[in-house]
Amino acid sequence: MKVVVALKRVIDYNVKIRVKTDGTGVETANVKMSMNPFDEIALEEAVRLKEAGIVSEVIAVTLGTQACQDVLRTALAVGADRVVLIETDVELQPLAVATCLKAFVQKEQPRLVLLGKQAIDDDANQTGQMLAALLGWAQATNAFKLEIAGDHATVTREIDGGLETLEASLPVIVTADLRLNTPRYATLPNIMKAKKKTIESLLPADLGVDPSPRLKTLLVSDPPVRKPGIVVNSVTELVEKLRNEARVI
Amino acid sequence: MTTLVIAEHSNLTLRASTLNTIAAALQLGEPVSVLVAGYGADMAAQEASLVVGVHQVLHADAPHYAEQLAEEMAVLIQKLATDFTTLIAPATVFGRNLLPRVAALLDIAPITDILAIESNDTFVRPIYAGNALAKVQTLETKKVLSVRPTSFEATAAQGGNASVVKIEACAAVRLSQFKSRDLASSDRPExxxxxxxxxxxxxxxxxxxxxxxxxxxxxxxxxxxxxxxxxxxxxxxxxxxxxxxxxxxxxxxxxxxxxxxxxxxxxxxxxxxxxxxxxxxxxxxxxxxxxxxxxxxxxxxxxxxxxxx
Structure with missing residues (x-):
């Protein structure tokens, strides 16, 4: 069976972001970009399923400009069989992404779609659930453990206060949480090989989708700054401050 | 112009996040209804009817709502949505799992994890792990929202007197089945x-x-x-x-x-x-x-x- 993994190119998680002075967004010029960490986990899971003989083909897909080719090269280097760029330069919001992915999934007919649970840029945590709705498939978000046996997926999810296990018939959408696996690093020979492979390309129009944004971002600003605190010199002083100044104990 | 709050509950009691969500819903200034969909959830529905500010409680009770699976809940909420202009849920694991599914069924772009309500159509949400704040305006015909519970002070749990209206369950879709839940038991607060x-x-x-x-x-x-x-x-x-x-x-x-x-x-x-x-x-x-x-x-x-x- 085929699996589709959806990837997003985001500002690298180690970068300290800067809000643009005109309030239109976050500075991305000359900033290191990487694959969204949760998507790396989703991709790793797909590659492991292939190595286990459960999956026959791993197809990685992303949406965005030509610049997104770098995450697709990374995907090839860690084991994706085919990679596809749905090319557009419009601002992509989750519903548009889910709508494009729906059309892509209908074209490719996978039995499983893996995504990261959220992207670390917009922190929306929406795309997987929306894709499941649009396809009318089962969804298992925040996956901690995924097992596929025959036509069934058993997914243990991270929920508030513990874990929950669901079972669903394929096809299913699974979104990866932090502890589903630890992604591998691409090796240098595989990175070199990936450079020679083909990146397939599609336009949203080829999929019959208009990806225009539906929400308007009016302003992006810095969060309020906490007023500077003080350093106390002893536990006794700390207790005194918490009692008499902060009045929280 | 009415608002529907999707309650998070355990069938026996409301989760605290529901009270924060009702508080956010009240800020929108429209009458607030609360949906309690569960199985044997009379007590949770009753509890919701006592929350200050709640206009009515819609109570759907069926075995397939016992675990509030997103696939089952979304279909019910999609049906109810015709009567409401705003749907709102807590941005907890429960709400994050459910709300985008509802939004996609309605073909509405949702706004999730709201920290502040600026106006009827404009909301503030965190991006980049809260290292920036985005002020977002929706131009959609309906609003599908989730709010961060810690950003809205809970409304009073007692003192209201809303009616509880039993509503019909939708047919089960059975796309996924609940198997088990393993919750850490602790005497400590959540x-x-x-x-x-x-x-x-x-x-x-x-x-x-x-x-x-x-x-x-x-x-x-x-x-x-x-x-x-x-x-x-x-x-x-x-x-x-x-x-x-x-x-x-x-x-x-x-x-x-x-x-x-x-x-x-x-x-x-x-x-x-x-x-x-x-x-x-x-x-x-x-x-x-x-x-x-x-x-x-x-x-x-x-x-x-x-x-x-």
Whole structure:
């Protein structure tokens, strides 16, 4: 069976972001970009399923400009069989992404779609659930453990206060949480090989989708700054401050 | 022009997040209905009817709503949506799982994890782990929203007198089945709603050393949390994690013990009212957000603090 993994190119998680002075967004010029960490986990899971003989083909897909080719090269280097760029330069919001992915999934007919649970840029945590709705498939978000046996997926999810296990018939959408696996690093020979492979390309129009944004971002600003605190010199002083100044104990 | 709050509950009681969500819904200024969909959820529905500000409670009861699976709930809410202009849920694991599914069925772009309501169509939400705030306007015909519970003070649980209206369940879709749930049992308050939270990091050095925090937590009636580093090191279970990808907390008092303060951790706790940091490294970033910093060896400071309370 085929699996589709959806990837997003985001500002690298180690970068300290800067809000643009005109309030239109976050500075991305000359900033290191990487694959969204949760998507790396989703991709790793797909590659492991292939190595286990459960999956026959791993197809990685992303949406965005030509610049997104770098995450697709990374995907090839860690084991994706085919990679596809749905090319557009419009601002992509989750519903548009889910709508494009729906059309892509209908074209490719996978039995499983893996995504990261959220992207670390917009922190929306929406795309997987929306894709499941649009396809009318089962969804298992925040996956901690995924097992596929025959036509069934058993997914243990991270929920508030513990874990929950669901079972669903394929096809299913699974979104990866932090502890589903630890992604591998691409090796240098595989990175070199990936450079020679083909990146397939599609336009949203080829999929019959208009990806225009539906929400308007009016302003992006810095969060309020906490007023500077003080350093106390002893536990006794700390207790005194918490009692008499902060009045929280 | 009416608002539907999707209640998070355990069939027996409402989760605290529901009261925060109702508070946010009331800010929109329209009559607020609450949906309690569950199985044997009469008590939760009754409880919702007493919440101040609630106009009516819609109660759907069927075996396939017992675990509030997103696939089942979304179909019901899609049907109800014709009568409402705004749908609103808590941005907890429950709401995050469900709300986008509802939104996609309705072909509406949702706004999730709202921190503040600016106007009827404009909302503030965090991006980049709260390192920036985006003011977002929706031009959709309906609003599908989730709100961060810690950003809205809970409405009073008692004092209201709404009617409870039984509504018909939709046919079960049975796309997925619930198998089991493994919840950590604890006498401590729930992490997300606790008045005091004590979190430990890598500095604790082992799972056993978290017992030191237990003794302190007993004194303060606190919940215990952890940084990702402590969870990754196996000191405590996953659901202890506070941060961008874990729990978001905003207690009256947050005590960070042996936590360096990665931005991903700060994202989960920096809205706490009072932050105390105890760390032996004076350059640890956690001190930049702390109201009270104590540069000390936690293995001495924590027992001393526990004894002093």
């Amino acid at each position: 992490l997300a709603g606790a008045r005091v939270v004590i979190s430990g990091g890598r500095g604790l050095q082992s799972g056993e050393n978290f017992q030191m925090l237990e003794a302190l937590a007993d004194k303060l009636g606190a919940a215990i949390g952890a940084s990702r580093a402590a969870v990754d090191a196996g000191y405590v279970p996953n659901d202890y994690q506070v941060g961008q990808t874990g729990k978001i907390v905003a207690p009256e008092l947050y005590i960070a013990v042996g936590i360096s303060g990665a931005v991903q951790h700060l994202a989960g706790m920096k809205d706490s009212k009072v932050i105390v940091a105890i760390n032996k490294d004076p350059d640890a970033p956690i001190f930049q957000v702390a109201d009270y910093g104590l540069v000390a060896d936690l293995f001495q400071a924590i027992p001393e603090l526990t004894a002093a309370l």
